Amino acid sequence: MAEKTAHSTDDGVGSGPRPAPEQSAQVTLSNEPGSFAWSVLAERHPALIQQVRDAFPYGPDQHEALDALLDANNNGVIEPLAPSEPDHEQWSAWGREFFGRSWFDAPFLWAESYFYRRLLGATGYFGTGPWRGVDPFAPFKRAELRGTAVDEELRALDALADVPADERATALLHASVWGNRADLGFRVTKGDAAPGTAADDLAADDSPLLWQLLPAGAGATVAVVADNAGRELIPDLILIDHLLRDRHAERIVLHVKPYPYYVSDAMTADVADCLRRLVKAPGEAGRIGSRLWDAMATGRLEVRAHPFFCAPLPYEEMPGDLRAEFAAATVTILKGDLNYRRLVGDRTWHATTPFADRTAYFPGAVAVLRTLKSDVVVGLEQKTLDALERSGAAWRTSGTQALIQVRGETGPPR
Numbered sequence: 139m140a141e142k143t144a145h146s147t148d149d150g151v152g153s154g155p156r157p158a159p160e161q162s163a164q165v166t167l168s169n170e171p172g173s174f175a176w177s178v179l180a181e182r183h184p185a186l187i188q189q190v191r192d193a194f195p196y197g198p199d200q201h202e203a204l205d206a207l208l209d210a211n212n213n214g215v216i217e218p219l220a221p222s223e224p225d226h227e228q229w230s231a232w233g234r235e236f237f238g239r240s241w242f243d244a245p246f247l248w249a250e251s252y253f254y255r256r257l258l259g260a261t262g263y264f265g266t267g268p269w270r271g272v273d274p275f276a277p278f279k280r281a282e283l284r285g286t287a288v289d290e291e292l293r294a295l296d297a298l299a300d301v302p303a304d305e306r307a308t309a310l311l312h313a314s315v316w317g318n319r320a321d322l323g324f325r326v327t328k329g330d331a332a333p334g335t336a337a338d339d340l341a342a343d344d345s346p347l348l349w350q351l352l353p354a355g356a357g358a359t360v361a362v363v364a365d366n367a368g369r370e371l372i373p374d375l376i377l378i379d380h381l382l383r384d385r386h387a388e389r390i391v392l393h394v395k396p397y398p399y400y401v402s403d404a405m406t407a408d409v410a411d412c413l414r415r416l417v418k419a420p421g422e423a424g425r426i427g428s429r430l431w432d433a434m435a436t437g438r439l440e441v442r443a444h445p446f447f448c449a450p451l452p453y454e455e456m457p458g459d460l461r462a463e464f465a466a467a468t469v470t471i472l473k474g475d476l477n478y479r480r481l482v483g484d485r486t487w488h489a490t491t492p493f494a495d496r497t498a499y500f501p502g503a504v505a506v507l508r509t510l511k512s513d514v515v516v517g518l519e520q521k522t523l524d525a526l527e528r529s530g531a532a533w534r535t536s537g538t539q540a541l542i543q544v545r546g547e548t549g550p551p552r
């Protein structure tokens with residue numbers, strides 16, 4: 139087995155700026171048995187291959203490719219994409235340093251991202267045959283959206299329609315945060331069929347600063363970087379409607395993934411499915427759906443699917459066009475655990491490392507709405523950290539804790 143961790147000044151995944159030495163921390167790898175990252179590769183990935191295999195009547199080619207991926211994930215080394223693949227060159231550059239290593243010895247963020255790319259390849263998603271463009275996770279996403287839990291969540295909106303605006307705003311913001319628990323990745327392996335009981339309080343809450351950045355009528359543009367489809371995207375869309383309706387934003391750009399990723403991540407098709415679900419719902423949910431449908435038609439709400447969202451890279455290495463887009467936004471709101479890992483860096487930061495320091499490179503104000511589902515966290519107060527540690531619970535990874543963190547001041551010169 140190779141070294142347990144790589145050092146932060148040389149993670150080999152791109153050429154972007156590196157953190158200052160005094161802020162360095164080790165890149166998270168997956169080669170420590172029993173660690174969260176190890177369990178994702180050793181347990182979640184094989185279970186996911188099986189789920190995908192069971193969900194579609196694939197032919198022998200797909201079964202063979204899935205067998206090969208399972209074997210490589212469990213026992214093999216990382217190999218480049220075939221030269222015939224359209225993104226072969228891109229991934230060759232991203233993976234140069236990791237090809238020939240065990241999957242467990244590559245950075246966790248990189249290995250997971252490449253796993254999803256290979257899984258799609260195995261199902262024929264990027265091929266020229268009949269499975270081209272067929273989302274292997276679509277059956278799980280659709281089942282979730284059809285479920286009665288969504289009916290109940292949408293019915294609850296009727297009671298919110300008449301409460302004072304600030305209370306409604308808080309409720310909708312929290313619904314979007316906790317919506318991040320509804321991650322189908324949690325349900326891939328036995329034993330984590332559903333996340334545990336949610337904490338009453340947020341582990342960090344900078345929401346006053348978020349609202350300060352978005353005073354009504356100031357003509358703001360907000361970028362929302364989505365995470366999961368279905369039960370997460372619905373509350374995200376409802377929050378977007380609130381921001382537009384109460385004029386906290388004039389325009390919102392919703393960034394989604396260009397291809398299926400991390401089981402349930404949202405793509406344009408999932409936005410359309412959620413909007414249809416809302417529009418057809420009775421009561422307030424249906425009215426929200428109609429307003430959002432109109433906002434799409436007039437361009438006040440726009441969907442984008444930049445390729446960087448499926449790249450195995452931290453946001454620190456984002457390309458210039460995306461940097462310019464975030465810089466032009468009044469605030470960028472990032473949803474979920476993976477976006478958080480990419481924002482602050484998937485490393486063993488001390489949990490009290492200031493959030494503002496870790497995000498100082500980000501172009502413009504940035505906010506995160508996240509439940510904790512992996513080891514990395516920054517920006518906690520010492521007393522919060524002490525209490526969480528005393529609890530003895532798996533608070534970093536169980537999805538029971540959540541946070542809203544915001545850096546308001548503008549980032550470095552652009």
Ligand SMILES: O=P(O)(O)OC[C@@]1(O)O[C@H](CO)[C@@H](O)[C@@H]1O
Nearest residue numbers: 178321323474475476477511512
């Ligand atoms: O980004 P999301 O959907 O909130 O979470 C993604 C996630 O489920 O995937 C990884 C494990 O596969 C973890 O980082 C995290 O728990």
